[in-house]
Amino acid sequence: GAVVSQHPSRVICKSGTSVKIECRSLDFQATTMFWYRQFPKQSLMLMATSNEGSKATYEQGVEKDKFLINHASLTLSTLTVTSAHPEDSSFYICSATEGGLGNQPQHFGDGTRLSIL
Amino acid sequence: DAKTTQPPSMDCAEGRAANLPCNHSTISGNEYVYWYRQIHSQGPQYIIHGLKNNETNEMASLIITEDRKSSTLILPHATLRDTAVYYCIVRVEVNEKLTFGTGTRLTIIP
Numbered sequence: 001g002a003v004v005s006q007h008p009s010r011v012i013c014k015s016g017t018s019v020k021i022e023c024r025s026l027d028f029q030a031t032t033m034f035w036y037r038q039f040p041k042q043s044l045m046l047m048a049t050s051n052e053g054s055k056a057t058y059e060q061g062v063e064k065d066k067f068l069i070n071h072a073s074l075t076l077s078t079l080t081v082t083s084a085h086p087e088d089s090s091f092y093i094c095s096a097t098e099g100g101l102g103n104q105p106q107h108f109g110d111g112t113r114l115s116i117l
Numbered sequence: 118d119a120k121t122t123q124p125p126s127m128d129c130a131e132g133r134a135a136n137l138p139c140n141h142s143t144i145s146g147n148e149y150v151y152w153y154r155q156i157h158s159q160g161p162q163y164i165i166h167g168l169k170n171n172e173t174n175e176m177a178s179l180i181i182t183e184d185r186k187s188s189t190l191i192l193p194h195a196t197l198r199d200t201a202v203y204y205c206i207v208r209v210e211v212n213e214k215l216t217f218g219t220g221t222r223l224t225i226i227p
Binding site for chain 2: 046105
């Protein structure tokens, strides 16, 4: 089945550091990728929709200048958490879908656990 | 997208069939029912989806009622590795977004 790879799986860094997370679709082209965030004991919350070759669409309440998204190719989207602070510590998960049809399932990466000290 | 309602938790004995219900009474004609599961500290895993017919794959079966207001995910022979949070999501065909609710925490008991 479709595979989505996310890297790194875990990051621990100091407050004020910027962190980049990569999301790759390994065996299909993804015109659209999604970034989610999940806090402990909570469900996944969509942060933004990443469209290849255009600007990302952010959900209400998500700061676009803090969470920079780049989708430069059909197989790669990156999320950069700029000047990260302890409250940004969370589990970040990306997903991708194979095509434009709405009945295609999204496939998820294994997530990146970000810990800001 | 229509809202879904799931029980917060369920237990099932290992080797038995696990039946996970989902209510989606406000579903509209162009909305699909999707099921995902999330094992602790991993990304969600796609299980199955359907529009109005029952569906079966190597992981599970999806039974959708005739009025489409509810559905049941069936894991035919549950194993300990099926312990996870199961999410039932309704999604409009042209809207690729997935809105996750709180899901059902399924625990398989040895």
